[in-house]
Amino acid sequence: xxxxxxQTILFLFFGFVISSCDPIVNEFNDVEAAIIYRANSIxxxxxxxxxxxxxxxxxxxxxxxxxxxxxxxxxxxxxxxEVYKALEDVANKIKLEDPDIILFQEVDVQSKKxxxxxxxxxxxxxxxxxxxxxxxxxxxxxxxxxxxGRVNTGNLILSKWKLENAERHQLPLRxxxxxxxxxxxxxxxxxxxTVAMPGKPFIAVNTHLTAFATDDTKQKHINGFKTxxxxxxxxxxxxxxxxxxNEIPPNASIEDYCLEDxxxxxxxxxxxxxxxxEASFFGLEITWLEPFYKKYQPAIPLNxxxxxxxxxxxxxxxxxxxxxxxxDYLWTNTSWLNGVTHQEAVKLSxxxxxxxxxxxx
Amino acid sequence: xxxxxxxxxxxSCGWINAQWEGETANVMKPGRREVGFFVPFxxxxxxxxxxxxxxxxxxxxxxxxxxxxxxxxxxRAYRLQIAYPTMAMRWLQSPIGMKLGEPxxxxxxxxxxTIPQMxxxxxxxxxxxxxxxxxxxxxSAGAGIGINGKKLPERSTxxxxxxxxxxxxxxxxxxxxxxxxxxxxxxxxxxxxxxxDMYLMPGGDGRYAFEQNGLLVWTKSNRFRIxxxxxxxxxxxPFGSQxxxxxxxxxxxxx
Numbered sequence: 001x002x003x004x005x006x007q008t009i010l011f012l013f014f015g016f017v018i019s020s021c022d023p024i025v026n027e028f029n030d031v032e033a034a035i036i037y038r039a040n041s042i043x044x045x046x047x048x049x050x051x052x053x054x055x056x057x058x059x060x061x062x063x064x065x066x067x068x069x070x071x072x073x074x075x076x077x078x079x080x081x082e083v084y085k086a087l088e089d090v091a092n093k094i095k096l097e098d099p100d101i102i103l104f105q106e107v108d109v110q111s112k113k114x115x116x117x118x119x120x121x122x123x124x125x126x127x128x129x130x131x132x133x134x135x136x137x138x139x140x141x142x143x144x145x146x147x148x149g150r151v152n153t154g155n156l157i158l159s160k161w162k163l164e165n166a167e168r169h170q171l172p173l174r175x176x177x178x179x180x181x182x183x184x185x186x187x188x189x190x191x192x193x194t195v196a197m198p199g200k201p202f203i204a205v206n207t208h209l210t211a212f213a214t215d216d217t218k219q220k221h222i223n224g225f226k227t228x229x230x231x232x233x234x235x236x237x238x239x240x241x242x243x244x245x246n247e248i249p250p251n252a253s254i255e256d257y258c259l260e261d262x263x264x265x266x267x268x269x270x271x272x273x274x275x276x277x278e279a280s281f282f283g284l285e286i287t288w289l290e291p292f293y294k295k296y297q298p299a300i301p302l303n304x305x306x307x308x309x310x311x312x313x314x315x316x317x318x319x320x321x322x323x324x325x326x327x328d329y330l331w332t333n334t335s336w337l338n339g340v341t342h343q344e345a346v347k348l349s350x351x352x353x354x355x356x357x358x359x360x361x
Numbered sequence: 362x363x364x365x366x367x368x369x370x371x372x373s374c375g376w377i378n379a380q381w382e383g384e385t386a387n388v389m390k391p392g393r394r395e396v397g398f399f400v401p402f403x404x405x406x407x408x409x410x411x412x413x414x415x416x417x418x419x420x421x422x423x424x425x426x427x428x429x430x431x432x433x434x435x436x437r438a439y440r441l442q443i444a445y446p447t448m449a450m451r452w453l454q455s456p457i458g459m460k461l462g463e464p465x466x467x468x469x470x471x472x473x474x475t476i477p478q479m480x481x482x483x484x485x486x487x488x489x490x491x492x493x494x495x496x497x498x499x500x501s502a503g504a505g506i507g508i509n510g511k512k513l514p515e516r517s518t519x520x521x522x523x524x525x526x527x528x529x530x531x532x533x534x535x536x537x538x539x540x541x542x543x544x545x546x547x548x549x550x551x552x553x554x555x556x557x558d559m560y561l562m563p564g565g566d567g568r569y570a571f572e573q574n575g576l577l578v579w580t581k582s583n584r585f586r587i588x589x590x591x592x593x594x595x596x597x598x599p600f601g602s603q604x605x606x607x608x609x610x611x612x613x614x615x616x
Contacts, residue, residue, distance in 0.1 A: 077473065077516040112520060141521075144467045145466050146468050146472065147472065147473075147474075149469070150520055150600055
């Protein structure tokens with residue numbers, strides 16, 4: 001009671017202090033226009049019969065630094081030079097792989113924790129892409145915890161061709177948080193844009209689903225993502241889609257990562273601690289991606305994944321460089337060629353990029 | 362938009378009374394004391410000067426203002442202030458402690474930073490002309506320096522209005538400030554006051570901040586008054602420029 005009273009008083013005080021014409025937290029509409037970016041210099045690209053698509057959660061350009069929020073680290077504010085170094089490594093990998101479309105998750109555009117670098121513009125200006133569409137999943141003038149300060153981070157699509165009709169679709173908020181925490185917390189979304197490749201336009205869709213929800217929010221996010229893809233197909237269009245779904249494949253052999261993910265001082269599954277660590281137990285949700293595998297084509301088919309799981313892992317937490325689960329996916333309603341999980345990029349983020357070639361129809 | 366501006370202008374014709382002159386070049390009468398929610402405790406001394414102390418002890422500061430000789434129609438004074446922010450900045454790294462709101466709920470500065478011992482010294486000249494009933498204009502200009510035991514981490518700034526410019530001297534080591542105030546008593550108990558302050562912060566990621574108040578002042582007696590109006594702030598921060606408009610209310614007491 002005292003805790004909630006204190007929090008409410010402090011919330012009202014800080015809310016008054018920093019109120020302005022802009023809201024403290026951008027709560028977003030159900031559907032709204034995404035923010036469009038353009039590279040400083042534009043290079044024209046002709047239409048292709050086969051394009052290369054990549055998805056990559058770049059962990060807001062901090063590579064494997066020990067950030068406090070998603071691992072066991074204690075870093076909150078990362079130095080500008082450290083962020084630029086991580087971004088340069090990401091850009092070099094992208095230039096090496098040369099995708100035509102890339103779906104980024106966890107891109108900071110104005111966050112104190114990454115020195116306020118507009119990473120969307122930086123990535124555009126330091127790769128061969130021409131256009132970008134950005135949808136924030138966390139935009140607040142201040143986050144009242146740990147000195148995080150101002151935050152704007154989200155999903156980004158970069159394309160060699162112009163992006164049109166870019167839309168940000170809001171996904172449900174976490175249902176397992178109190179109102180105060182929920183107000184300042186992430187607002188997951190699906191970013192959808194038409195890639196205006198000359199003569200052969202198609203849809204690109206990018207998302208980053210909840211990791212830490214302990215209720216049915218993740219199920220709602222998966223359903224919301226699929227509903228958008230279904231609508232695209234119903235309109236007779238083709239899509240390339242992907243992102244960090246924070247979900248393992250239905251045939252994954254390991255469902256519980258509580259011990260792998262525990263930090264110093266934590267303990268799980270002992271006689272005293274029977275509960276699971278948030279985002280580390282998938283036992284109850286192992287089948288949630290089945291509808292995707294049944295209806296759409298993955299870049300890494302289930303049988304290929306099942307034949308040698310470790311070759312297709314895309315994630316490990318904190319500073320652990322031994323990848324141990326697959327959370328990142330590419331989907332289409334047509335077909336992929338040559339899906340690749342780029343595990344050589346293990347030091348560039350806590351997620352691994354996946355790429356595949358898509359035959360344009 | 363025009364109507365909004367007109368409304369702000371009308372509201373900005375804030376109002377004040379001659380009894381309360383702590384922000385002008387005049388000093389308080391010996392023994393008089395004043396305090397308000399948003400202003401420090403002030404007391405007039407017997408040697409033509411006054412002293413003020415921040416009532417929030419977590420950020421101790423003390424200032425001393427004394428009259429100077431009159432120049433033509435201008436009353437003049439100078440003010441010196443010393444502030445010690447270290448305790449406040451360390452408190453802002455974990456305001457309610459880890460236990461209540463883990464992890465570090467409401468922290469405005471990352472706990473990963475070490476806040477060194479720091480001190481700032483600020484001096485300003487103040488000149489006032491006119492009287493409250495006929496209209497009184499006050500101009501001020503000053504400079505401050507920050508003295509740090511060790512370098513303050515670059516990203517330990519609090520990038521919020523009001524706070525950012527006041528802590529900037531500890532990051533940039535120097536601060537310049539100019540300001541002006543106009544107050545006029547138009548009825549026995551009602552006055553208006555308009556003031557502005559410009560902070561110049563050379564060497565910082567945010568280089569300037571402009572603060573403007575428009576206040577209506579109802580003075581019950583020389584013991585109590587209420588100020589009501591707005592505060593407009595436009596400034597540059599490490600992330601870029603932004604403007605904020607706040608409602609403003611203060612209760613001030615004198616004895």
